[in-house]
Every structure is written in C-alpha cells, then in structure tokens.
Amino acid sequence: MTVLDTPAWRPRTDAAPLLPDPEPYRLLGTPAAAELDPALLRTLYGHLVRGRRYNQQATALTKQGRLAVYPASTGQEACEIAAALALRPRDWLFPSYRDTLAVVARGVDPVEALTLLRGDWHTGYDPHEHRVAPLSTPLATQLPHAVGLARAARLTGDDVVALAMVGDGGTSEGDFHEALNFAAVWQVPVVFLVQNNGFAISVPLDKQTAAPTFAHKAVGYGMPGRLVDGNDVAAVHQVLAEAVGRARDGGGPTLVEAVTYRMDAHTNADDATRYREDSEVAAWRAHDPIALLERELTGRGLLDDEVRDSVADDAETMASALRERMHTDATLDPMDLFAHVYAEPTQQLRQQEAQLRAELEAERQS
Amino acid sequence: MTTATPAAGRTAAPARKPATMAQALNRALHDALAADDSVHVLGEDIGTLGGVFRITDGLAAEFGDSRCTDTPLAEAGILGTAVGMAMYGLRPVVEMQFDAFAYPSFEQLVSHVAKMRNRTRGAMPLPITIRIPYGGGIGGVEHHSDSSEAYYAHTPGLHVVTPATVEDAYGLLRAAIASDDPVVFLEPKRLYWSKSDWSPETPAKVEPIGRAVVRRTGRSATLITYGPSLPVCLEAAEAAKEEGWDLGVVDLRSLVPFDEETVAAAVRGTGRAVVVHESSGFGGMGAEIAARITERCFHHLEAPVLRVAGFDIPYPPPMLERHHLPGVDRILDAVGRLQWEEG
Ligand SMILES: Cc1ncc(C[n+]2csc(CCOP(=O)(O)OP(=O)(O)O)c2C)c(N)n1
Numbered sequence: 144m145t146v147l148d149t150p151a152w153r154p155r156t157d158a159a160p161l162l163p164d165p166e167p168y169r170l171l172g173t174p175a176a177a178e179l180d181p182a183l184l185r186t187l188y189g190h191l192v193r194g195r196r197y198n199q200q201a202t203a204l205t206k207q208g209r210l211a212v213y214p215a216s217t218g219q220e221a222c223e224i225a226a227a228l229a230l231r232p233r234d235w236l237f238p239s240y241r242d243t244l245a246v247v248a249r250g251v252d253p254v255e256a257l258t259l260l261r262g263d264w265h266t267g268y269d270p271h272e273h274r275v276a277p278l279s280t281p282l283a284t285q286l287p288h289a290v291g292l293a294r295a296a297r298l299t300g301d302d303v304v305a306l307a308m309v310g311d312g313g314t315s316e317g318d319f320h321e322a323l324n325f326a327a328v329w330q331v332p333v334v335f336l337v338q339n340n341g342f343a344i345s346v347p348l349d350k351q352t353a354a355p356t357f358a359h360k361a362v363g364y365g366m367p368g369r370l371v372d373g374n375d376v377a378a379v380h381q382v383l384a385e386a387v388g389r390a391r392d393g394g395g396p397t398l399v400e401a402v403t404y405r406m407d408a409h410t411n412a413d414d415a416t417r418y419r420e421d422s423e424v425a426a427w428r429a430h431d432p433i434a435l436l437e438r439e440l441t442g443r444g445l446l447d448d449e450v451r452d453s454v455a456d457d458a459e460t461m462a463s464a465l466r467e468r469m470h471t472d473a474t475l476d477p478m479d480l481f482a483h484v485y486a487e488p489t490q491q492l493r494q495q496e497a498q499l500r501a502e503l504e505a506e507r508q509s
Numbered sequence: 510m511t512t513a514t515p516a517a518g519r520t521a522a523p524a525r526k527p528a529t530m531a532q533a534l535n536r537a538l539h540d541a542l543a544a545d546d547s548v549h550v551l552g553e554d555i556g557t558l559g560g561v562f563r564i565t566d567g568l569a570a571e572f573g574d575s576r577c578t579d580t581p582l583a584e585a586g587i588l589g590t591a592v593g594m595a596m597y598g599l600r601p602v603v604e605m606q607f608d609a610f611a612y613p614s615f616e617q618l619v620s621h622v623a624k625m626r627n628r629t630r631g632a633m634p635l636p637i638t639i640r641i642p643y644g645g646g647i648g649g650v651e652h653h654s655d656s657s658e659a660y661y662a663h664t665p666g667l668h669v670v671t672p673a674t675v676e677d678a679y680g681l682l683r684a685a686i687a688s689d690d691p692v693v694f695l696e697p698k699r700l701y702w703s704k705s706d707w708s709p710e711t712p713a714k715v716e717p718i719g720r721a722v723v724r725r726t727g728r729s730a731t732l733i734t735y736g737p738s739l740p741v742c743l744e745a746a747e748a749a750k751e752e753g754w755d756l757g758v759v760d761l762r763s764l765v766p767f768d769e770e771t772v773a774a775a776v777r778g779t780g781r782a783v784v785v786h787e788s789s790g791f792g793g794m795g796a797e798i799a800a801r802i803t804e805r806c807f808h809h810l811e812a813p814v815l816r817v818a819g820f821d822i823p824y825p826p827p828m829l830e831r832h833h834l835p836g837v838d839r840i841l842d843a844v845g846r847l848q849w850e851e852g
Pocket residue numbers: 241280281282309310311312313314340342343344405409553582606610613
C-alpha cells in the first residue's frame with residue numbers, strides 16, 4: 144500500500160456533477176414550459192395571488208397596530224408557495240421568520256401562522272398538525288433541526304423528507320455549514336432552500352459572500368447545488384420537487400438557491416431607501432413572479448377574465464376573513480406564562496404563579 | 510484595570526440638546542474612533558444603515574468602511590475575528606444586533622475572549638468591547654428581549670458594564686473601549702430613546718469602570734439596581750414617599766467589577782435592601798448581590814435582603830411582557846415585606 148491507496152489521498156466524489164447551472168434555471172417563457180401541466184400552473188397561480196394578497200393584508204394590519212412586526216415576502220411568493228407545494232403531507236417544513244406564506248400554503252391557519260408576529264404567543268400552531276416547525280428567528284438555527292428530523296425519520300423507516308428555508312444572510316452562520324455537512328455525511332433526505340433576495344437587512348451580497356453563487360456552497364459539502372430563478376414559480380417548483388424526490392429515493396440532500404428580490408423593506412420597521420437604489424427595485428418589479436406566470440398562462444390561453452376574477456375574489460375573501468379575525472383582540476391569559484416552562488412547574492414557579500395571580504386579583508379589585 | 514483617558518475628539522460635536530442615550534453612544538464611538546486609530550467597529554448592518562438602533566449612524570461615512578465594517582452575518586465570526594484583530598494590537602468594538610443573537614459568539618467569548626490574558630500569563634490581553642442591546646420592554650418578538658448579564662458576569666475574565674443614564678452611556682463606553690480587558694457592554698434598549706440635558710460637546714467625561722453610584726439617598730431602605738431597571742426604581746422611590754418610606758437607590762453601572770463598598774455603605778445606612786433587575790431571579794445577579802450584602806452588612810440588617818426580578822420563564826411575547834417586568838407595585842410590595850415594626 145502507498146499513500147495513493149489511502150482514503151485521504153483521493154477526492155471522495157467527483158465535483159463536476161454537483162455544480163449548479165451557470166445561470167438561474169428558468170421555465171416560464173421558454174419552450175420547455177409547453178410541457179407544464181395546466182392544472183399545476185393554475186394551482187400555482189391561485190396560491191401566488193392569494194400569497195401576494197396575504198402579504199398586503201398583513202402589512203396593513205401592522206400599520207393598524209394589529210401585528211407587532213411583519214417581515215413581508217412580497218416579491219418572493221414563488222419561493223414560498225413552491226416550497227410548500229413541493230412537499231407531501233407527511234413531509235416536514237422548517238421555515239425561517241420570513242416564511243409565514245409557506246406555512247400558510249402548507250395548510251396552517253392564517254391567523255395561527257401570525258401568532259408570533261401578532262405577539263400573543265411565540266408559536267400559534269401545533270407543529271405536528273401540518274408538520275411545520277416553529278418559525279425560526281435566530282438565523283440558520285433551524286437547519287440542523289431539519290437534518291436531525293430527516294435522519295430520525297430514516298432511522299425509523301419512514302418515508303419523510305424535510306425542507307428547510309434560509310436567507311442569503313443566514314448562509315454565513317456556522318449552523319448553515321454544520322447542517323450541510325451533517326446532511327451530506329449522513330445522506331439524509333433533506334432539501335435546503337436558500338432564498339437569495341439580495342439583502343440581509345441592509346447588507347448586500349458582496350459583503351455576505353465571495354462564492355460564485357450560494358448554490359456552489361453545496362459542492363464543498365458533497366451535495367448537488369441547483370440555481371433557479373426564484374420568481375419563476377414553475378421552475379422553483381420543478382427544481383424543489385426533483386430535489387425532494389431525489390431525497391425520498393435515498394439520493395441524499397440538495398441545496399437549492401432561488402434568486403429573488405425582497406420588494407419591501409426588511410420589515411415595517413426598516414427604511415430600505417437608506418441602502419438601495421430605486422432602479423434596482425424597479426428592475427425586479429418588471430420580473431414579478433405573478434406577472435411572469437400570467438404571461439405564460441395568457442400565452443397558452445389558460446387565463447381569461449373569468450379565471451382572473453375568480454382567483455382575485457378568492458384572495459379577497461381570504462384577506463377579508465383575515466382582517467376580520469385579526470381585528471378581534473387576541474385572548475390572553477397571563478397565567479399562561481407559567482404553563483409550559485417545564486412538564487412540571489418548579490416550586491419557585493408555583494410561588495411566582497401565585498404572586499401574579501394575587502397581583503391580578505388586586506388589579507381587578509382596585 | 511487600566512483605563513487610559515482618551516483624548517477629546519477631533520471633530521466639533523453638533524450642539525444638540527437634549528441628547529438621547531442612542532446619541533450619546535454614537536458620540537462615544539465617534540470620539541473613540543477619532544481619538545485612537547486602533548479602534549475598529551464591526552457588526553451587522555452597522556455601516557450604511559448605521560445599525561438597527563442607529564448607534565453607529567454616520568461612522569462609516571466619516572471614518573470609512575475599514576474602521577466601521579459591515580460583516581457577514583455570523584456572530585461567532587464577528588467576535589472570533591475581533592480576537593485576531595486584538596491579538597495584532599487593534600482595539601475592536603463589536604456590535605451584536607440583539608441580546609439573543611449574541612449566543613452564537615458565546616464560545617469565542619467564554620473560551621477565548623475571557624481567558625486569553627490568563628492563558629498567556631498576561632502576554633496577550635484582549636482589549637475588545639462587545640456591545641449588546643439587551644432587555645425587554647420594547648414589544649419585541651421572541652429572541653429580542655433577553656437579559657443575559659448573569660451568563661457574562663459568571664464568566665471570569667470579562668468585565669460587564671451597563672449604563673442607565675445618557676451621561677453614563679457616553680462615559681462608560683469610552684472607558685470600556687479604553688480598557689485593556691474585554692468588556693461586555695450591555696445597552697438597555699428600552700432606554701435608547703431616554704433623554705437628558707447631557708450635551709455631546711460639554712467636557713466628555715470618562716466614567717471609571719467598577720464604581721456604583723448613589724442616585725438617590727434615603728433613610729428607610731435601599732434599592733440596588735442597574736441598567737433598564739433604574740428609572741423604574743427611581744419612580745418607585747418617588748411613589749414610596751406616599752407610604753412614608755424614604756428610599757435610596759444605588760445604580761451599579763458595573764456588574765463586574767462589583768463595587769461592594771458603595772453598596773455596603775448604602776445598605777448600612779438603611780438596614781434594609783431590595784435588589785431589582787428584570788432578568789430572571791433564579792441564579793441571577795440579585796442572588797450574588799444579596800449574598801454579598803449579607804456577608805458584609807449582617808449586623809446592620811433589619812430584614813433579609815429581598816429580590817424583585819423577572820419570573821423564571823422564557824421571555825414572554827409582547828402582549829404579555831408587562832406581567833413579567835418588575836414594576837413600581839412589585840418593588841413597593843417587596844419594600845413592604847422588609848419586616849417593619851408595627852405602628
Ligand atoms: C443569529 C441571528 N443574528 C442576527 C439576527 C438579526 N437579523 C434578523 S433578520 C437578519 C437578516 C437576515 O437576512 P437573510 O438571511 O438574507 O434573510 P432575509 O431577511 O433577507 O429574508 C438579521 C441580521 C438574527 N435574527 N439571528
């Protein structure tokens with residue numbers, strides 16, 4: 144045996160097949176789009192329009208003081224919707240704090256999905272019900288969870304895929320890199336979706352990464368990287384569905400970078416004019432995910448006024464129901480503060496609970 | 510500790526009155542950058558944006574991107590590279606965007622920042638300032654309202670400083686940056702917009718680190734507090750007059766080093782003490798302070814030292830936080846339990 148025969152000497156995998164396409168993959172407006180199932184396109188369209196309306200309504204609710212904060216995904220609806228729709232009911236979604244839309248598209252009640260941002264509790268839904276992890280605010284920390292869950296499912300013999308979402312900024316955190324490495328070493332059924340929306344609050348891409356693309360980061364960990372136009376809902380859906388399918392079939396993890404743009408400020412509390420040009424925003428407005436799909440649908444004779452109106456009506460119904468429900472004050476019980484800290488409250492917590500109860504009683508009587 | 514007195518800033522300050530704590534912190538960073546070329550500010554969104562709380566507003570424009578740098582989004586990386594910069598002789602000031610987002614940097618802090626002087630027998634001190642907006646009361650969603658001072662204070666090798674007034678925000682931050690030891694500088698975010706007549710161009714006073722200050726003298730009992738809870742304690746002391754109590758208030762300003770003399774002297778004068786902070790009580794700063802008061806002042810005490818702290822729960826969502834934060838009533842209630850003689 145020489146060093147040439149030892150495992151350390153030779154590359155363990157061929158890097159070339161893992162590399163992403165040189166340009167973001169697109170479907171809408173290309174000849175390949177002709178193959179797309181009209182029913183799928185119509186479904187995606189309905190979700191996109193509803194999603195946009197949801198973003199608008201939640202933003203309005205924030206202005207009215209009904210939400211503490213809302214990180215809108217306006218302009219990113221194609222990624223949000225495609226992520227939810229690429230999964231089967233038994234799969235799991237791991238959203239970041241910007242991904243309320245994906246959570247709702249997966250079936251979580253639209254008001255329960257907003258609990259965190261309304262401020263009446265931290266997570267408003269039972270994660271098991273729709274297999275959606277809590278919205279994660281500490282960036283990238285949800286990614287190792289997705290890997291662990293996917294591994295557990297595999298070890299249990301269950302056919303489950305986990306899809307985890309993260310932003311361009313989040314890819315700089317250590318947890319992102321650790322999650323990718325574990326996923327590739329263990330070959331677990333997980334898909335990482337990086338929504339590259341151009342900014343981490345105010346920080347632009349050139350201060351965040353020197354990699355050719357975020358998708359290239361996959362190669363260093365030994366998994367394929369895919370680069371896709373994040374505003375082309377058909378393309379994102381196809382790429383994610385393929386990655387999910389590959390994961391399900393034992394092919395291991397994939398990293399998907401969807402190139403998109405955050406049309407609104409970081410949140411309602413942010414002033415984006417401090418750090419970006421209107422011309423850039425305008426360029427992306429001309430590449431709007433809904434308009435791209437409408438063009439395709441119209442070109443194929445799949446979108447007439449009737450379809451358009453009924454989709455718009457449906458979105459309006461959703462928005463007015465949301466508005467109405469959010470204008471009802473949340474039911475709050477201060478004693479909930481002590482309810483779920485431990486399975487059994489400690490002696491000290493019981494004392495503190497009694498203290499608060501007495502204070503509230505005194506408040507009521509005065 | 511070594512606390513060099515920084516020279517006055519090069520640029521004339523705008524005559525703005527009254528100033529907020531945020532402006533005083535901004536001015537302190539400005540003056541530190543102007544006074545010492547080895548000072549470098551690092552963090553997320555601190556350049557063009559000027560920080561999410563605008564504490565670094567205008568610094569990148571004036572001193573350039575290399576002195577006030579937008580880093581990649583990674584707290585362990587921010588603090589880890591600050592360690593390397595300090596090893597080479599620079600004086601980094603890092604900003605963590607929010608309390609709970611400092612946690613990825615905990616290993617760098619505990620394993621390296623806190624220990625380097627000791628590991629190298631003094632050959633390699635690390636003059637790093639770690640600024641962390643902390644605490645609640647601003648209606649933030651989860652992970653935006655933590656009070657993590659006990660973790661830091663429990664780590665030998667770190668100074669832990671927290672201003673409660675506009676003046677101290679300036680003076681203590683200048684001292685922290687000038688310190689040759691690492692300082693965790695906790696900024697009470699709900700006081701960022703508090704105002705005072707302090708003006709940036711009046712002789713910039715650098716406050717030595719490690720000295721508590723008596724904010725109010727009193728004869729009945731002493732409230733001991735720091736950071737975000739100071740205004741609440743002062744309000745409680747005012748309200749206590751109605752009950753016939755004359756309360757003193759001590760502002761610690763520095764948790765490490767802890768100024769036992771000032772605290773002990775104040776408590777000896779009243780014989781009764783309540784420690785107030787908004788972080789959880791169990792295993793918190795109040796326990797340490799109460800123990801020290803008992804050790805130092807036992808024969809002067811008329812009652813056990815009491816604590817008023819946040820509950821031992823994860824920080825509540827915005828709509829419930831008012832039930833968690835110690836308020837005037839909870840403080841007065843504790844004062845009432847200090848075993849006063851009948852009549
Ligand atoms: C560990 C951690 N550090 C800092 C923050 C504060 N923060 C919240 S969002 C954000 C920017 C995130 O950018 P990106 O990952 O690109 O997601 P986007 O907001 O664009 O969806 C920052 C710095 C955080 N939530 N978590």
